[in-house]
Amino acid sequence: MAPTPTLTLDRLREEIESGDIDTVVVAFTDMQGRLQGKRLHGHYFLDHVLEDGTEGCNYLLAVDVDMNTVDGYAISSWERGYGDMFFDLDLDTLRRTPGSPHSATVQCDLTWLDGSGAVAQSPRSVLKAQVDRAADLGMAAHCGTELEFIVFQESYEQAWDANYTGLTPANRYNVDYSILGGDRVEPLLREIRNEMYAAGAVVESAKGECNYGQHEIGFLFDEAVRTCDNHVVYRNAAKEIAAHHGQSLTFMAKFDQREGSSCHIHLSLRGLDGETVFVDDDREHGHSAMFEHFLAGILATQRELTYFYAPNINSYKRFASASFAPTAVAWGRDNRTCALRVVGHGAGLRVENRVGGGDLNPYLAVAAMLAGGLHGIENELELEPALEGNAYTSDKPRVPTTLQEARDLLAGSTVARAAFGDEVVDHYVNAADVEITAFNAAVTDWERRRGFERL
Numbered sequence: 025m026a027p028t029p030t031l032t033l034d035r036l037r038e039e040i041e042s043g044d045i046d047t048v049v050v051a052f053t054d055m056q057g058r059l060q061g062k063r064l065h066g067h068y069f070l071d072h073v074l075e076d077g078t079e080g081c082n083y084l085l086a087v088d089v090d091m092n093t094v095d096g097y098a099i100s101s102w103e104r105g106y107g108d109m110f111f112d113l114d115l116d117t118l119r120r121t122p123g124s125p126h127s128a129t130v131q132c133d134l135t136w137l138d139g140s141g142a143v144a145q146s147p148r149s150v151l152k153a154q155v156d157r158a159a160d161l162g163m164a165a166h167c168g169t170e171l172e173f174i175v176f177q178e179s180y181e182q183a184w185d186a187n188y189t190g191l192t193p194a195n196r197y198n199v200d201y202s203i204l205g206g207d208r209v210e211p212l213l214r215e216i217r218n219e220m221y222a223a224g225a226v227v228e229s230a231k232g233e234c235n236y237g238q239h240e241i242g243f244l245f246d247e248a249v250r251t252c253d254n255h256v257v258y259r260n261a262a263k264e265i266a267a268h269h270g271q272s273l274t275f276m277a278k279f280d281q282r283e284g285s286s287c288h289i290h291l292s293l294r295g296l297d298g299e300t301v302f303v304d305d306d307r308e309h310g311h312s313a314m315f316e317h318f319l320a321g322i323l324a325t326q327r328e329l330t331y332f333y334a335p336n337i338n339s340y341k342r343f344a345s346a347s348f349a350p351t352a353v354a355w356g357r358d359n360r361t362c363a364l365r366v367v368g369h370g371a372g373l374r375v376e377n378r379v380g381g382g383d384l385n386p387y388l389a390v391a392a393m394l395a396g397g398l399h400g401i402e403n404e405l406e407l408e409p410a411l412e413g414n415a416y417t418s419d420k421p422r423v424p425t426t427l428q429e430a431r432d433l434l435a436g437s438t439v440a441r442a443a444f445g446d447e448v449v450d451h452y453v454n455a456a457d458v459e460i461t462a463f464n465a466a467v468t469d470w471e472r473r474r475g476f477e478r479l
Contacts, residue, residue: 030119030224031128033074039128040066049121049129050078050111053147053252055455056335057385059260060084061111061132079108079137085145085451088458096454098447099145109143110135117253122219122261123268129223131253145451147387148249150444154394155248157443161401163293163301165248165394169255172233172240172285172382173262173273175209180263180272193237194271205232209239212269216262217241223261225254234283234348245290245374248394252386277334277342277381284342284349285382290367291393292374293318302373309357310369316407319355319375321400322393323364323408326353326379327421328437331430331456332392333380337463340430342381343423345416350378351423352415355408361415363423379423388452395443427463431456 031039039045048069051061061080064073083093086100093102100106111132121127133152134143142149158165175194176183183191194212199205206213217227226244233240241262243254259275266273278284293314295301304312334340342349348360355364355375365376375397380389399405411418424430434440435453 030117033115033118036066036118036128037070040070043126045120045126045128047121047124047127048073049124049127050113050132051129052080052084052111052132052134053256053385053387054084054087055145055147055385055452056089057147057256057259057383057387059256063127066128074113077113078111080111081106082109082143084109085134085143088462094458096457097451099143099451108137110137119223119257122216122223122257123264124261129257131257144445144448147385147391148252150448151249151252151387151391151394154391154398154443157398158293158394159296161398162296164296164298165291165293165390166245167248167251167289167291167390167393168243168245169251169386169390170240170242170286170288170290171255171259171275172238172287173275174235174279174285175212175237175239175266175271175273178272179270180267183272191272193235195232195237197236198234199232199236199238200234202232206230206239209237212266212271213239213241215269216258216265219261219265220254220258223257225258233285235280235285236282238283238285245292248291248390249387252390255386275382277336277339277383283347284344286342286349286378287380287382287384287386287389289377289380289386289389289393290374291377291390291397292368292372293397300371300373303370311366311373314401315373317400317404318397319364319366319400320405320407321398321403322375322377322396323353323355323400324405325392325396325399325437325439326363326377327424328433329392329396329440330379330424331427331434331452332388333377333384334424334427334430335385335388335452335455335459336383337427337459339381339383340424340426343425348378349381350415352411352418352420353423354411354415354418354420356411356415359411359415361413362411363415366410391444392440395439399439399443427456428460431460 051059086097117131134146177192228242302315350363356362
């Protein structure tokens, strides 16, 4: 059975008039992958915002995680006066808000009020530019994201008060593929699945993962922008629904010393008419030359674009040997020790990128993967042989191990600057600088434990 369709405008009008919907969330995705925007009264949305639009401060693309204003962004500063951006409604994203009864959500693109066009630094704009680039080559990008999280029995308020220590995971043992382990959190996971289904996302499955209390919910492969739209709505909804249950969950890449939470990205290209372009049965392994160029491009650019898969200090603590998180920039056929895993066959042939953590911004990560692949196609890069065996012990180049290393690679990447433009690259290099500076100024529990008495 297909999911409930996303709302049409006519249906929204009917439900607002009947009182079934009274609130419309107008939201965009910020640099950190969070939904930001406004809750509007339903009638006000229909009478004013639908035709005239709405606006928001451009500082929303120039703040840190704590919403602090910071220096270094060309598009937004005290000197520029922190003006507004226009929220350009994408009515194709209209849906019931999962986890919020009597509410609908519409996602937005960001444009400048002077009519100069899209805000290039907006994550959705970054991805759409790469999707357009693929279309110019006669191809459409399709992808899926596999997003892991850890569930805790404490509420978000209790977790805050406990300084996020001593929390109780929903499972006390490894529940990877465990039906029994999933039963322990099924009331929560069932509501998340059903709420997302009602919001128009095709839910495939839920399964346990390796860390205590760790789970994953998977959604159907879809057009790239739509997948990312669903991803950010899902991530917000999962937290809200957990809060309704008196629980909490985190998408941190590395919460503790056990396995981190990943966001694997599966990506493929098709012709604009839907035909398969990655398959050639006359070639070895059935891979077309285009597929090999595409994969070679992702491989060649993986290190310099890693920031977009791992945008935080904590992201890099996930990259540990024998952890199912990659440390080597290598590709293999159905080989989970590699950064890039080739899976599927026929029309389902695709590249799985295993570098990303649960904290990534999906628009930026998919854009990076697509940009790398298109670089490979445009330059007809030759694909190196697949790695056989254990990539952890191989001599392949390594995934960057710190945010500083990834930041420096991005800053010097000619591929990134050609694909995204200097204004986008410089914006996100500054975002990395902001995080690095904040972390370097912080005094951690680790430092206190080691130094309070013994040093």
